[in-house]
Amino acid sequence: MSLLLHGLARLNRVLERLLHLLLLALLFGFILLIVYQVASRNLPLLPRLYWTEEFSRFAFQWMIMLGTAVGVLHADHFVLEAFPRGSRADLATRLIRDLACLAVGVIFIVYGRDFALSGLRRSATASGLSMVYVYSTFLISGAFILLFSVQRLLHTALHGMTAMEAALNTPDEVVEALEHAVHQGDPLATPSTQPGGRP
Template structure:
């Protein structure tokens, strides 16, 4: 199981790096298309390209869905902090979160496949782009969400929730403050006991 986790971790880290590059390219393309739309409305010498509106919308959809997958990997999106940190209900909600993300990823793959295939029969209005390129975002995002959720769950099963979160979660200020306060408390307790 440890080698499965190590392999999945290597795969996911590589996929994450590729996703970061794809997201950067999508963001730059999105910004360039929006700027062109604004400039072409105000400068009559530039032609109005109606497909730029469609492509900027499509890039935005891919940005959202691929960014969501990375958010699942690092627990940046789906966090519920309703219980004291480290309590059983807190641990249960964190485990439930990762299981729910896995289920959503599976749903995206299963139902997204048919949705993507329906894009073969549709074309974008201005650009005439087959809509499968846009509709397939759910399947692609679902695959990433499943892979990332599986790593989180496997890491939790092998090493515990705390180890998984320290390895995969994006640190937040509250965690750092809590960690510093815990370290100070340990120092004070050691000083009092000696």
């Protein structure tokens, strides 16, 4: 089981790096296409390329879906903390959150496959690009979400929720600042303001 987690973590590290590069390329392309659209509307010497509007929209859709997958790995999505940190109810809701992400990944794969295949029969109006390249965003994003969610859940099963979040979650700047203040002996960091502290 530990070997499986190690292999999955290594695979996901490589996939995450590739996603970061792809997201940077998409963002760069998106900005260039938008700048060209604005410039071509105001400078008569530039030809009006209608496919740039489509491609910028497609790049934006891919950025959202792939960025969502990376957000799942590091729990960067919106989280509502309704219970005291570290309580059983809090741990349960955090586990449910990761299980819900896993379920979303499965749904995206199951229904995203048919949605992607429907794009084979459609083409973009201006560019003529097959819409399968756009409609497959759900399927591919679902695959990444599934892999990242499985890593989080497997890590939790083997090492516990706290260890998993320490290893994978994006650090919370507020919590880190409070912990640093406590270690420095700051009198303003009272027990009621410390993470998991009680008034």
